[in-house]
Amino acid sequence: MKASERSASSDATSTVAIGGAFEDRLVRALQPIRRFVLAIAIYQLFDSGLFKDLAQSRPVSTHELARRRGLDYERLDALLRYLRNEGIVLQLEGGFALAPLGEAFAEAEPWYTMLVGGYAESFLQIGRALRSDADAATRNGAKVGVGSCGISHYDAIPLTRELMNGIPGGCRSILDLGCGNALYLSELCGEIPSLEAWGVEPDEGGYQAAIELVKERGLEGRIRLARSTAAEFLQRDLVGAPDAVVLGFVLHEILGQEGEHGVELALARIVDRFPAIHLIVIEVDWRVDDLPEMQSGLALAYYNPYFLFHPFTRQRLQRADYWERKFRDCGLEIVDKRFVDPAVDSTGLEVGYLLSKASAVQ
Numbered sequence: 001m002k003a004s005e006r007s008a009s010s011d012a013t014s015t016v017a018i019g020g021a022f023e024d025r026l027v028r029a030l031q032p033i034r035r036f037v038l039a040i041a042i043y044q045l046f047d048s049g050l051f052k053d054l055a056q057s058r059p060v061s062t063h064e065l066a067r068r069r070g071l072d073y074e075r076l077d078a079l080l081r082y083l084r085n086e087g088i089v090l091q092l093e094g095g096f097a098l099a100p101l102g103e104a105f106a107e108a109e110p111w112y113t114m115l116v117g118g119y120a121e122s123f124l125q126i127g128r129a130l131r132s133d134a135d136a137a138t139r140n141g142a143k144v145g146v147g148s149c150g151i152s153h154y155d156a157i158p159l160t161r162e163l164m165n166g167i168p169g170g171c172r173s174i175l176d177l178g179c180g181n182a183l184y185l186s187e188l189c190g191e192i193p194s195l196e197a198w199g200v201e202p203d204e205g206g207y208q209a210a211i212e213l214v215k216e217r218g219l220e221g222r223i224r225l226a227r228s229t230a231a232e233f234l235q236r237d238l239v240g241a242p243d244a245v246v247l248g249f250v251l252h253e254i255l256g257q258e259g260e261h262g263v264e265l266a267l268a269r270i271v272d273r274f275p276a277i278h279l280i281v282i283e284v285d286w287r288v289d290d291l292p293e294m295q296s297g298l299a300l301a302y303y304n305p306y307f308l309f310h311p312f313t314r315q316r317l318q319r320a321d322y323w324e325r326k327f328r329d330c331g332l333e334i335v336d337k338r339f340v341d342p343a344v345d346s347t348g349l350e351v352g353y354l355l356s357k358a359s360a361v362q
């Protein structure tokens, strides 16, 4: 199906038709505000744990929810009535429960965690950060790491797994630079019983979330974690050489923070330290000007806001051909290139590479 045929018919602005009575025009023009508040309210349902409480088979009273979670009754009541009016929860005899519309949001939780929990504060700083003398906008690094890994569960982790299959001799040990909450390593160690792993995460909140997840899954003996940037970590002593290094959506962070030189240095350090290494790099192809593709449902719902926050938060996305040139310039060879399963993401914007040190004779 062509991207243009997948266009999002219900996007926030398509309903703003010209003309009509004042109130009709006003209602249409206010739809983005309605959606803005709704997105925040749904995120808060997830983040507070209320979503799980309301997903149970029996309705729960506001008193019980407030008691269980230590919440203010009046404010919770306002949130639940607001969500009832939006069709997200149902008010039944015994209390509140998720409505079928609310249940349908369950698998989208990580997108809310990253885009609202991680970047809502950045979006609100766009005005200030637009000024030529302004600092970058802030973000919530822990929510970014946890949300990104949660999204990766659906797209980039299966892609990483496919790319790992191309490593000659298999993959017994792996180093994940910018590992967020270590979900990649936890899932891969769950699937591959002999796998040994290291995870490196500079954000304090992301690092703490990684410690918690590894403990929760009983993987402390197999996943070692460090709080560090990729550059700092690559200067440390590591016992043994991993078979693979994963950089999932991290090179564009390094590019924004340290420039081209930082990316080149990080790639050079990896291959200098581990000459037999395979690198798995996942990036988003910055096809922001591909207008037919950018009109598709997932591109408008996810990639368009995703493309927006990067320059405001010291991250620099690039086109896939930029990364391919950069890999070659850094003496790396592309062993495999793959995209996310189109049943999950049909945009083809997320791309994964398996790289190794280029052989001397080309």
Ligand SMILES: C[S@@+](CC[C@H](N)C(=O)[O-])C[C@H]1O[C@@H](n2cnc3c(N)ncnc32)[C@H](O)[C@@H]1O
Pocket (backbone or CB within 6 Å): 141, 144, 145, 148, 149, 150, 152, 156, 177, 178, 179, 180, 200, 201, 202, 203, 206, 228, 229, 230, 231, 247, 248, 249, 250, 253, 254, 257
């Ligand atoms: C978009 S998240 C990706 C998380 C995970 N790798 C994934 O694929 O879902 C980027 C992660 O890189 C981390 N990060 C940022 N700068 C970094 C750096 N210089 N070195 C290593 N990691 C970095 C962030 O804290 C964040 O957890």
